[in-house]
Amino acid sequence: MPHDVEKHSHSLLPSDPELKVKALETALVKRGLIDPAALDEIIDTYQNKIGPKNGATIVAKALLDKNFKKALIGDPMQILEKHGFLGRQGEHIKVIENTPELHNIVVCTLCSCYPWPLLGIPPTWYKSDEYRSRVVREPRKCLLEFGVTLPENTKVRVWDSTAEIRYLVLPILPDKYKDFDEEQLSEIISRDAMIGTALIGDQS
Amino acid sequence: MGGRYGDVAIQPASITDKTFKETWHARALAVTLATGSLRQWNLDMSRHARECLPPKDYCAFSYYDKWISALANLLVAKGVISPDEFLDPIQKMHPLSSRKLLAADVAGVLSKGAPTSRSVEGSPKFLVGQSVKTRRADNKFISGGHTRLPKYVERCEGKIEICHGAHVFPDTHAHDLGEQPEHLYTVSFLTSELWESPENPSDTLCVDIWESYMEPVNDP
Incomplete structure (x- = not known):
């Protein structure tokens, strides 16, 4: 209609x-x-069972194990199935890697598409008009509002999830956390770091 | 709304924020998901129902208010319940009640999801690295219908980054015109192609775009 x-x-x-x-x-x-x-039951699932801890588990593993990272970027669905992280709004996941040259940020300007099985229900800011309208036009200014300043020579790439592919950002592991084990790392990998609006170790 | 001017600063979350800010947010989400099990509409139809809210309501309603208002419209449009029942509920078993989502089935339904990838005959029209140009961001089948090509990338030139295989086509799926799967691509655009005054001209935007939203561009 x-x-x-x-x-x-x-x-x-x-x-x-x-x-x-x-x-x-x-x-x-x-x-x-x-x-x-x-x-x-639905509310309990998203309030208590499915959240950013799932994503952080996978990301921590990828940051410590090169082969795992390669496999995760190449064919994430197989790995996510093994971990039991498949489901609604996570039917087609793609992992995008941050590097010193390129910083990735995810948005959905048309609604609020988000990788639910890995990050849970999106936070209010992700669903807000402010984020959805502005991050595609002035991502660096938006990052500042999250307290993130990128090195000048780092390019920004914003991913607008307009279809059913859901993107998860693989953040850079700062040198000061290189000795952390998987569990310690997963504790400091925030939801926002996996959306691209925070760096590892930032509070949020 | 991508690229719209006038919106104020983003309010990042604080660590004390709850998953659902208000109890009714959780209820709105749960009612919306649960009614999906009645199988009277698909995801594209429910997105379109939200877009069909009158613009003044769309702007004024909060996020979950849009969900619940669009759901009310969808239930009536699909003939599931009559609008009279909104204010004067009827205690009478509905013929669709056998499809009601039960608590015991919630985990299974949520972990199963609904993949939109499909096998199609014919190889993708575009190759990675190829230059393409998007068409106007309008539904070609239904005037004013649903489409997933954002306005801010219409008639812009970009480059194919990823081929995702074929996916259900929202422009037909939202309007009972079938799945008509098409190849889907991630296309990158330089910000200088999208904005008159880009924040940084070498930054890029990636958008997922169906094949028929684009035409090839001959590289010079």
């Missing part, structure tokens, strides 16, 4: 979004179309 003939039934719902969700949930539960226990 094209935009201009779409009917806007949503305006019949309460305008307060909290009441809007409640009204819709109640209508659907009464018709037997959704199960409140299933909703709780």
Whole structure:
């Protein structure tokens, strides 16, 4: 249905979004179309089970093991399957490596596509108009707002996930963490570092 | 909205931020995912439903408000429930209730996902390194329909970086016109090709673009 003939039934719902969700949930539960226990289960999954720890586990391994990194960049799906990190919004993952010459940043300007099985539900800033509109035009200025300054000769590449390919940034391992083991490393690899808006060791 | 002017500074997350800022955010996400199991629409249709919100609502609504409002419209448009039920729910089993997502099936459904890659006959039209030019960012089948070519890269020249194989084509899939899979590519654009005053002209943007969104460009 094209935009201009779409009917806007949503305006019949309460305008307060909290009441809007409640009204819709109640209508659907009464018709037997959704199960409140299933909703709780979905929320529990993304609140407590699936999050950036998954991505950090894989990234830490890749930073310490060259062969693993090569395999992860070459054919990530096989590796992610072995770790049990496949699933919704992570059907087609690609790992992109930061180097001293190139810094990668991921965005979805059309909605908020994000590698859920590796990073969980995207943070509010990733879904915000501010990030989605600006990072494609002024990525360096946006990075400053995250407290990141890149060396002058580092080029920036922004990846707009307009299809079903989901991108995970493999950040650079700073020299001061070279002696860390996998577990220690995975503790300091932040969600934002795997989106490209932080470096390893930055707080966030 | 890619490239739009006027948006203010980004507010990075603080480490105390929760996955869901408000309880209703979590509810909105869960209701949206759970109703997908009724199999009355696909992902492209639900994205299109969000884009179809009136512009004044689209701008005013918060992220999950867009989700839940678009879901309400989709449920009515697909004939699942009547808008009267929004305010006056009916206690009556729905014919689709046998498809209801059960708590025991949630883990399986979420870990399975829905891959969009497809096998097609015919090799990709473009090769890595080839120069291409995008067309206008409009749906060619339905006036005002769904498309995944961002406006800010329309009619721009770029270079093929990656061939991803064939994927379901959103422009048809969002409108009940079938999957019509096409080869999908990552295309890189120099920022100087996209913006009149680029922040740094040697930076690049990579966008995933379906084959029919582009035409070849003869390198000089």
